[in-house]
Amino acid sequence: MCGIVAYLGNKAAEPIVINGLKRLEYRGYDSTGIAYFDDQSMHTHKTKGKVSDLEEVLAQHPKHHSTVAMGHTRWATHGVPNNVNAHPQTSNSGNLVIVHNGIIENYASLKKELQHRGFQFQSDTDTEVLVNLIEDVQQQKGIKLGKAVQVALSQVIGAYAIVVFDRRKPNELVAARLGSPLAIGLGEEEFFVASDATPFLEYTKNVIYLEEEHLAIIRRGKKIKVHKIKDDSQITPYIEELQMSLENIQKGGYDHFMLKEIFEQPKAIQDTLRGRLLSNEGVITLSSLREHDNRFLGAKRIIIVACGTSWHAGLVAEYLFEEFIRIPVEVEYASEFRYRDPILYPDDVVIAISQSGETADTIAAINIAKEKGAFVYGICNVVGSTISRITDTGCYTHAGPEIGVASTKAFTTQITVIALIGLYLGKAKGTLSRSAYQAYVTELENIPQKVERILTSQAFIETVAQSFEAAQNCIYLGRGYNFPVALEGALKLKEISYIHAEGYPAAEMKHGPIALIDKEMPVVVIATKKGHYEKVVSNIQEIKSREGRIIAIVSEGDTQVKELADYCLEIPESSEAFAPLLTTIPLQLLSYYIAVQRGCNVDQPRNLAKSVTVE
Numbered sequence: 001m002c003g004i005v006a007y008l009g010n011k012a013a014e015p016i017v018i019n020g021l022k023r024l025e026y027r028g029y030d031s032t033g034i035a036y037f038d039d040q041s042m043h044t045h046k047t048k049g050k051v052s053d054l055e056e057v058l059a060q061h062p063k064h065h066s067t068v069a070m071g072h073t074r075w076a077t078h079g080v081p082n083n084v085n086a087h088p089q090t091s092n093s094g095n096l097v098i099v100h101n102g103i104i105e106n107y108a109s110l111k112k113e114l115q116h117r118g119f120q121f122q123s124d125t126d127t128e129v130l131v132n133l134i135e136d137v138q139q140q141k142g143i144k145l146g147k148a149v150q151v152a153l154s155q156v157i158g159a160y161a162i163v164v165f166d167r168r169k170p171n172e173l174v175a176a177r178l179g180s181p182l183a184i185g186l187g188e189e190e191f192f193v194a195s196d197a198t199p200f201l202e203y204t205k206n207v208i209y210l211e212e213e214h215l216a217i218i219r220r221g222k223k224i225k226v227h228k229i230k231d232d233s234q235i236t237p238y239i240e241e242l243q244m245s246l247e248n249i250q251k252g253g254y255d256h257f258m259l260k261e262i263f264e265q266p267k268a269i270q271d272t273l274r275g276r277l278l279s280n281e282g283v284i285t286l287s288s289l290r291e292h293d294n295r296f297l298g299a300k301r302i303i304i305v306a307c308g309t310s311w312h313a314g315l316v317a318e319y320l321f322e323e324f325i326r327i328p329v330e331v332e333y334a335s336e337f338r339y340r341d342p343i344l345y346p347d348d349v350v351i352a353i354s355q356s357g358e359t360a361d362t363i364a365a366i367n368i369a370k371e372k373g374a375f376v377y378g379i380c381n382v383v384g385s386t387i388s389r390i391t392d393t394g395c396y397t398h399a400g401p402e403i404g405v406a407s408t409k410a411f412t413t414q415i416t417v418i419a420l421i422g423l424y425l426g427k428a429k430g431t432l433s434r435s436a437y438q439a440y441v442t443e444l445e446n447i448p449q450k451v452e453r454i455l456t457s458q459a460f461i462e463t464v465a466q467s468f469e470a471a472q473n474c475i476y477l478g479r480g481y482n483f484p485v486a487l488e489g490a491l492k493l494k495e496i497s498y499i500h501a502e503g504y505p506a507a508e509m510k511h512g513p514i515a516l517i518d519k520e521m522p523v524v525v526i527a528t529k530k531g532h533y534e535k536v537v538s539n540i541q542e543i544k545s546r547e548g549r550i551i552a553i554v555s556e557g558d559t560q561v562k563e564l565a566d567y568c569l570e571i572p573e574s575s576e577a578f579a580p581l582l583t584t585i586p587l588q589l590l591s592y593y594i595a596v597q598r599g600c601n602v603d604q605p606r607n608l609a610k611s612v613t614v615e
């Protein structure tokens, strides 16, 4: 996710901002830039790549002692990573510069209005639209920067954390936030603004965490003023004295990035739906499908290529697409597909799923599919990644950077995109009734808060995990949509706790695996009310009668399984199709706590890389 650092004070601003950006590198980014005010003019330097690349660019310019600057590390959401799309972004007049973290949903309509009023745009970013909107308000109304920002933001739909500077008022910064965090450090005659407190921790422990829809006017030598964006009323901000360590702040107060990312899932799913599920119109809009809907509507088969967790998301897609769109789906391990000289037809659609967008096997599978004339659609989390560039089109999951090697929010946001595609095409093809479509749209919109509810059982799951710390093996069982979740749960456990675990379709037990069951063999069973419940209950009884220890994922209020299982982890009711978005959450937490109790390196498990960019 993007990183913001700004400084206004009595020290040299550039080194403070550059070092601050380095502190935010853990957030993941693809381009970076800085703007500073010196000898009555604005200087902006930007580059694709890392902060160290920006330092090389700065080294080619004259030294300066500017005491006001703003910097940014960009995680691309609109517009590929390059120098033009990097921040800071500048307004047409050159008077205003902005750095922004977030997504402006209505940027396209705002841009069109501004273009009608003569504004021109250099970049593909929503951020450049925002800085020119502020300029337009300032010019139209002849008001100060702080007021202009407040008026402009009242026209914006989406999420933002911004810092804005006007070169005509070099002793002032304006900061504002909605949906993305901003921390303001208060030093001796100096101010720091950043996405979190890590960039200025050594300068001050006094922090204002800007609240939602609040705007701060920061003036050299003056007390900070904080206003509500909605009505411009002034409020007295709460100043907190920081206790956390640097590392602790980078993990958002969580012990590991993986746990932080598990808890980021409600927001990650919300961000992935943002601008695509328009709930008040009950409409799903996906430009990548709209521009190629003939391909999908005419498709006779969908082939999905992926690896690991992304392959499990592909299996969920097989159930969902076949139910919603009624065309056959084949899910292939990319590593197998690439060497099998696969048979492809002109009306096949290939979908590649990848968090990193750099997995070698998946890239190779895409290239083979393209050589055979197939249309390839990508579902990636990293904007501008190789897979996002070599596929014909695609859709980004807006999960933000996933630092932990074990995929968590990548999996749930991939399924979110899959649900959006299934609903869009099911409605377009008429294979989903209007009432079913509407019901699913409403349910999908409520998924983030259901995930939030499951996360409140974190403490209980931590205690359950204690009973399985010494396990040597484990079996995961699920039926229908929950079969891929059983596979994913087993992968989570084995890759971070090093316990051997296998996932099976629950009915498969009697074809061999049941021979493994004894009191040493924990069995995790997904037994939600919707999804062959009675049959799963009889599988549980078979395991119980062989002294297997059972952890069951059940729907809230379940009583029948509670009589049989040793532990029950409850989740809110949902349709079968969206169950994977919920049933996977307790399994992520279970594997996390077992691994922690076994003293494993949860974020960087042995032998594993975050992205397998080699064969």
Ligand code: AGP
Binding pocket: 307, 308, 309, 310, 353, 354, 355, 356, 357, 358, 359, 362, 405, 406, 407, 408, 495, 610, 611, 612
């Ligand atoms: C899952 O937790 C692992 N990190 C791994 O299986 C991963 O899903 C796989 O390597 C595919 O990576 P990708 O999604 O970046 O292509």
